Amino acid sequence: MKKGMATRTLTWVALASVAFAAPALADEDAELVVNGEIEMVTKTAAPAHLADSVDEILSGWRFRSDETQVLQLDDFDNPGMVFVDQAMDRWNTVEGSEGKSCASCHEDVETSMKGVRATYPKWNDPAEEVRTLVMQINDCRENRMGAEKLKYTSGDMVSMEALISLQSRGMPVDVAIDGPAQSAWEEGKELYYTRFGQLDLSCANCHEDNFGNMIRADHLSQGQINGFPVYRLKNTKLNTAHDRFKGCIRDTRAETFNPGSKEFVALELYVASRGNGLSVEAPSVRN
């Protein structure tokens, strides 16, 4: 009964919005166009490595309510953008012993960082490891700027990640899963299908086998991370993918892994690769 009432209320709000601005709204065929110009791919054919699992990949945006979806249509409504502005200030701020800011080497973020997010996590040859964007930012801070590393999921770090990710917005996620990155990718895949905790649940149980179904009041998505960092209405801040991984594993009544751990880096690579072809959406808005 109450479920029915909630649906009716939602429909009414949606209708009211249509009457005023006619934005793309939450139905199965809604399309995401940001600022009236950036056409996002939120649904496309699954990458080849998922051939045995799913046919289509879907951005988490498609699973959210009309009210949540609409917040991502215009940057003036997107509550994540304020953090991007803060990171822009930091981009130009000199820190550390070398007297450098990000801009000292990378100059205009809009030019130098275009396309970067779309390929991360990626293999770093000299370091012989798969690196997330956060790891690369901290490598720059430590070794080029002579500055302190930022905590993996700190507000300053996630804002910088959002600023850099924004420069790839609308570009397809395109992380490499072969070559030197392959073993980390395999490890991430193993984690994705491993059941954890006293509830004995894997990522796949909810996000591969049951996306589209309701679990209590939550609409299960595919768990795609093309929108990260994500502004969550639930905690009113930007969140990293590792924050979300941690929360999900915690909710299986398991001992979780830490943000920045080898396990979560591998899992980020694997989950990102499940979204190869979806648009980078950061900073996206979810509930």
Added chain:
Amino acid sequence: MKLTRLTLATALVAGAAFAEDIKPADVAFSDGAIETSLTGMPGDPARAPEIMDKGAGNCIACHEVTALNDIPFHGEVGPTLDGAGSRWSEGELRGIVANAKMTFEGSMMPAFYKTDGFNRPGDAYTGKAAEGELAPLLTAQQVEDVVAFLMTLKDE
């Protein structure tokens, strides 16, 4: 007489019935079913709705139950529980609630009366490692209460 009454009172207060519960590790499954009550007593179906809502069971996170329609937001991950008492015997339902994987291999459903064999078991929902022995998700009494309720869900 006096002594008997005192003993009885002590037994009730200390939960002597609990001491007779079949422990999770000692549960005997037969084709997925558990034929005997885990407490040795019938459950109380009146206590089940709270367990099946946001209590320890949270059954309706995944299952629809028409009889519990006054509680909002039933999930759709598992099958509806309507008619469960007609489809399954009491022993089969007890087995499914205790450990559904003994009936449905590879089931996503958590085992509600099982305390070992988990990967990185945590301390409830803290994300930290569990310390000491795990408690089952439901007590023997709660399993029996839920089973008793499920048995009332008959086909029309």
